[in-house]
Ligand code: SF4
């Protein structure tokens with residue numbers, strides 16, 4: 349199984365841990381990921397809040413690279429995944445936009461390179477039945493609140509990724525690993541995403557509500573798949589404690605980190621030391637050593 | 639709730655421009671307000687999404703671009719996902735932001751557009767985002783030098799911030815894209 353892999357800019361900074369754990373899990377499951385040479389930023393929230401052509405052209409330039417390799421494009425970052433897939437959708441449905449994108453890049457792109465999320469590949473190509481026998485450690489009843497956020501599931505007509513209001517693929521993986529996935533109401537709530545720096549006040553309030561609900565549900569940790577959710581929920585716990593006095597101490601782990609641990613990969617290969625709130629409890633429960 | 643609406647004199651009002659940019663037909667909005675109730679920032683803003691839709695529909699002009707939601711909207715797309723009429727409300731919000739930048743609205747001088755400019759500036763320069771450069775540029779634009787500086791040492795230690803930009807991107811193509819898509823008063827300067 350070979351796929352073009354789009355790491356996204358955060359793989360080189362805030363989400364090295366997501367990047368490393370994705371590569372480690374792919375390696376353990378025999379998925380070959382190839383980075384397209386010269387990939388560039390997808391534009392993220394800033395581009396689509398600025399200009400629709402820019403927002404489509406930046407992802408399109410990258411999808412052309414995957415197209416040249418004759419491969420599907422897989423992303424691990426929920427935000428990149430959303431931008432790449434949205435660009436395809438708009439280019440296919442809007443011929444005028446397609447022309448503008450062509451003029452911007454200097455090459456026509458028809459929107460046909462298939463965009464996948466790494467989890468989709470796990471479910472559809474590898475399959476849970478093939479993952480099960482590869483598991484070496486169990487999450488042994490660790491209580492996990494699965495947090496999907498916005499970008500994997502919305503807008504539903506474009507993403508077509510599980511149920512947009514009550515998705516379960518993260519929960520299914522957690523259960524497969526022997527953990528206990530919690531029933532809680534904030535699965536697809538928004539953490540404030542791209543406003544992390546520009547409107548910190550908004551982010552602190554939104555993350556506080558999510559963390560409080562996870563704690564109330566009895567969570568030992570929150571599993572995420574988006575670098576913005578991870579950073580916001582992880583890093584803001586200190587600010588929340590300072591402004592409200594509420595302490596959560598909830599580790600915010602990437603689902604690929606949990607899966608990596610269960611596949612027997614060493615914690616340092618999964619970037620677990622990078623979390624602000626250390627996941628000691630989970631690592632102990634798994635009998636791994638950090 | 640009181641709504642103030644200044645009708646556009648020209649025929650091509652904001653409604654038409656939004657429609658062209660977002661490709662949505664917002665006449666089918668029947669004000670069920672589901673978009674507002676699911677909006678994570680709905681409680682904090684004066685004009686939640688349903689009100690924006692209504693004002694647009696009634697022929698509001700450029701003053702709509704100064705509504706607080708325009709730049710507080712976090713682009714979570716909950717509104718689009720839940721609208722029973724299938725209106726892409728989040729795309730309307732994107733269109734309003736694009737217009738605010740283009741027309742030089744006052745709201746386009748806030749922290750969010752400044753952050754976006756700093757972000758896109760680093761993408762245009764390096765082809766990828768470069769946190770340190772972007773953060774420095776944003777802090778310079780907003781004079782918020784001290785905010786969040788307590789996080790820096792830890793982020794550096796955990797290598798959550800790259801010290802140097804990456805030079806591996808196809809910068810030629812990215813530069814070309816920015817050059818061609820630069821709108822008249824675009825926000826990419
Ligand atoms: S959810 Fe849709 S129909 Fe209902 S008020 Fe919002 S835009 Fe109008």
Ligand code: SF4
Nearest residue numbers: 677711712714715717
């Ligand atoms: S996309 Fe913007 S307007 Fe729509 S629900 Fe989210 S924050 Fe509110």
